[in-house]
Amino acid sequence: MARAIYDAATEVSGSPDAVPPSRADVAAATGLTRATVSTLVDHLVAARLVTELEPVSSQRAGRPAVPLVPARRTVVGLGLEVNVDYLGVRALDLAGDVVADHVEAGTFHDSDPAAVLARLGLLAADVVTRLEADGLRVAGARLALPGLVDARTGELEVAPNLGWSSVHPVELLGLGDLPVRVANEAKLAALAELAGDVPPSFLYVSGDVGIGAAIVVDRALFLAERGWNGEVGHVVVDPAGPRCSCGASGCLEQYAGKEAILRAAGLATEAPLDDLVAALAVPDGGTPGGRARSAVDRAGQALGSALADFVNLTGVSTVVLGGVYTELEPWLRAEITAGLGARVLAAPFAPVDVRAARAGQHAALTGGAREVLREVVADPAAWV
Amino acid sequence: MARAIYDAATEVSGSPDAVPPSRADVAAATGLTRATVSTLVDHLVAARLVTELEPVSSQRAGRPAVPLVPARRTVVGLGLEVNVDYLGVRALDLAGDVVADHVEAGTFHDSDPAAVLARLGLLAADVVTRLEADGLRVAGARLALPGLVDARTGELEVAPNLGWSSVHPVELLGLGDLPVRVANEAKLAALAELAGDVPPSFLYVSGDVGIGAAIVVDRALFLAERGWNGEVGHVVVDPAGPRCSCGASGCLEQYAGKEAILRAAGLATEAPLDDLVAALAVPDGGTPGGRARSAVDRAGQALGSALADFVNLTGVSTVVLGGVYTELEPWLRAEITAGLGARVLAAPFAPVDVRAARAGQHAALTGGAREVLREVVADPAAWV
DNA sequence: GGCGTTTTGTTGTACGAATGAACTATTACC
DNA sequence: GGTAATAGTTCATTCGTACAACAAAACGCC
Structure with missing residues (x-):
């Protein structure tokens, strides 16, 4: 199975400081024999999917290994x-x-x-x-x-x-x-988060006009049936809350949607996110900062509640904050973590890890x- | 792969009226050649995992097929x-x-x-x-x-x-x-539901003292990380609702847990479920029936809300009601279906199917x- | 009733993937 | 320079499956 070979060869290269694996490393990692790995790797090299680097003496006895890396620009x-x-x-x-x-x-x-x-x-x-x-x-x-x-x-x-x-x-x-x-x-x-050192399974929650989400399990998207999962934007936060465009009331989106946050912070719904961040950065007590902070706090509380449901239902205990939440993470983190800690049943045994996305624009x-x-x-x- | 053989042989026998498959049927179903299937089936028969029935003339031309069925009592x-x-x-x-x-x-x-x-x-x-x-x-x-x-x-x-x-x-x-x-x-x-004609993916929700649940995807349990999913009993129904044993407020369990329903129906929390069913069966208007029905209605509304979250988050569009909900399904169905129809975002494109469990005691x-x-x-x- | 047709199942050869053992290549260390 | 260690290759073998031809057992028609 050439897949295992390639996985082993590329997975290691995920951590940038690690030394690229050799044929022998791949054999050890996959359980295949060196002979098998050798022929498969030769095929991958011939197909220009894998590149052999110059052998580097490893300071140990024995023939130096040929480092294998994913091919560039092929x-x-x-x-x-x-x-x-x-x-x-x-x-x-x-x-x-x-x-x-x-x-x-x-x-x-x-x-x-x-x-x-x-x-x-x-x-x-x-x-x-x-x-x-x-x-x-x-x-x-x-x-x-x-x-x-x-x-x-x-x-x-x-x-x-x-x-x-x-x-x-x-x-x-x-x-x-x-x-x-x-x-x-x-x-x-x-x-895109899989390029970094994220755990193999995580929930990804992306704040924007709407709130999108994904369930990643063992480095692959969870797509049961038609892939219509992760609709966290319309999870019930408070049935007595504001009416939502979906017809229901008190959906997460009404508290933690981008426009809801901006509006609660006293900014125009089309305002750039930087305006909100600037307002948050004002030392506390100032009126602009105060209103922005309470808006983000409220969003964080709502997120804590809705994400607790998300974690309780999926059993995935890492939450990655994407979209506008990435930049707001420093101000959202405390409320979200508190909400998750209080409402996630398995939290005492597997605390929920909340982190900002790292994949960039x-x-x-x-x-x-x-x-x-x-x-x-x-x-x-x-x-x- | 002997698994494919066996799957093909047993899957068909799931529907009781279907005629058991022959080696040729399995070959057609799996894409393997008849020769390959034949040797694999021979092994399974030798291992007493599969039994050959007497060939039955199929009314068509050609050699009669040997029906293959899962072995009994081996x-x-x-x-x-x-x-x-x-x-x-x-x-x-x-x-x-x-x-x-x-x-x-x-x-x-x-x-x-x-x-x-x-x-x-x-x-x-x-x-x-x-x-x-x-x-x-x-x-x-x-x-x-x-x-x-x-x-x-x-x-x-x-x-x-x-x-x-x-x-x-x-x-x-x-x-x-x-x-x-x-x-x-x-x-x-x-x-256990997989023995019947349930779809390959479904949510199973079992009402009892607590509320348990499972996510089944392609006929297998979804068990990301440690399998701690489906904790639907503590999904937020109303943060202003009654205090829950988990520390939060307004969890589903406080509306649709077995004890919550019995209490709201005016019965002792240790009362057998039959008492509740008896009260529900009283023609409407009667005090016992009225109170029991409103308790079950309330549970159904709460379930509709919480299960909508469950469906929105997992994207699985069939819900099987187990535990005490199986017997209460006739009275719960309307409220649950209404709640799901209103809150499940994908419902216009994939209506949610709600059904009672069929696996028995x-x-x-x-x-x-x-x-x-x-x-x-x-x-x-x-x-x- | 015999014979062609059809479908099922089996046999026999071939091929690809992987193994295991032996072999070569290249280094470090004494 | 010899020996141990590690990396990679070569080759005969095994195993699973494919492909093709064949045998078995029914139907149906003249």
Whole structure:
């Protein structure tokens, strides 16, 4: 199984300081014999999925090992995304390097899916052309959309913030025979965290206009049935609370949605997040800081309650805060942790770990590209 | 892979009217060649995991097929359980027949784990002895407990209704080298539903003193990390609601726990469920019926809200009602369905299916035994 | 009633993946 | 320079499965 080989070879390279594994290391890690690993690795090297570095003397007796690393600039995965205020394309190679990155600002609220996706398709086709001219092979693409995507068919049922519904995005991209699959934006953003030292299973919660989430189990997305999980934005926080756009009352979104926080902080709902952060940074007592802090405190309390439900129901005990929560994490952390500690039943035995996301801007592009490469790695036979 | 063979052979036999598959059917279903299937099936027959029936003329041209069915009374799995008011042992064979069943009533509230488990171990050992004397092989056992069981270590962290904590149950059973694993009672009960025509993925919610739940995905338990999921009893229904034993307020258990329902219905908390059902059956208007119905209505509303969170977060769109909810389903259904329809975001695209459990009494015993057999089937090599 | 057709199951050869043991390559250490 | 240690390769063998041909057992039609 070539997958095990590649996993072993790449997983180690996840921690940047670790020394790349040799054929012998891979054999030890997988339980296969050195003979088997050797022939498989030779195939991967021939297919340019793995690169051999110069042998380095290890200060120990014995023949020096040949370090194996994921190949750079040979095979790439493409991440695509349309979101409310931007669209973009990003290409990653097996080493995790960004080899192409093109993000365009825009306002796609109530936009025309055909026109927007055609534009994104052009950008993507341009990137593909340039990469292929450089001899790189594009394995496929993942399109991230902020809405309800059917994981089986790839159809977008509805994306409220884009004003789209019942869209088949793959056809509208017009990318010919490049294999493109579609997923929810928060779910792909969650996968971008796997590049860091996150635990193998975690909940990813992304605050924005809506609140998206993903469940990652053993480094893979949990997508039961159609992948419509993680709708934490409409978990009950208080049935006596404010009315929500979904028809119910007291949903998390009414306390911890981006617009709800900004409004409670006394800022315009379109205000940039930096304004809120600036207000929070004012030493306490000041009116702007006070109001912003109480807004974020309230959001933190609501998040603590809703995320406790999330953790209690899924049994996953790490929560990664993405989207606007990443930057607000210092101010949210205490309330969230308190809420989780009080309401998560298993907390006494497995305390919940809350942390900020680390994937950086437009994480869904990175996560989508990674996901494509993961498929290549899972079945390298097609590339050998 | 012998697993595919066996799956194909047994899955069909799930629907009782279907004709058992032949080697050729299995080949068609798995994509393997008839030659491969034939040799694998021969091994399974030799190991007495599969039985060949008499060929039956199919009214069509061609050689009559040899029907293949799971073997009866050759290999069995053992289900064990300690619950608040009973303990028991049940043995199932590959055909799903109960070949041994021994349930003892008792009151194990605040009991001594060593004594209770020793008693259960004796019962189990007795069953094993009798079965082995008849030439049956016991593949292993699953112990169901109403508490927080670590899926990796098998340690019981806490079982409030038994008054147990930090127990290593396997050792206390004293079953020698019989492989025993431990799981939460509701989770094993959920697996018993797989004997029927339930969809491959569903949420199982079992009402009792506490409220247990399980997430079944593609006919297997979802057990991320330590398997501590499905704690739906403490999902927030109303933060202004009654105080809960967990320290928080307005948990589902305070509305839909067995004792909460009985109390709200004006019955003693130890009253048998039949009393409640009798009160519900009184034509409406009567005081007893009225009070019981409003109690169950309230429970249904709370369940609708909490299960909507459960469905929104897990994305699984079938809910099976177990425990006391099974019998109350006719009275709960309307409120639950209404709550789910209103709060589940994906409901317009994938309506949530609510149904009563069908596994019968002491479902965890059946589910545990099935789980043992599933492992045998997953890796029959050890038995060939 | 014989013979072709159809479907089921078996036999025999071939091939790919992995093993295990022996072998080569390259270093450190005494 | 010899020996031990570690890395990687070569080769005969095993195992699972595929492919193709064949045998078995029914139907149906002339």
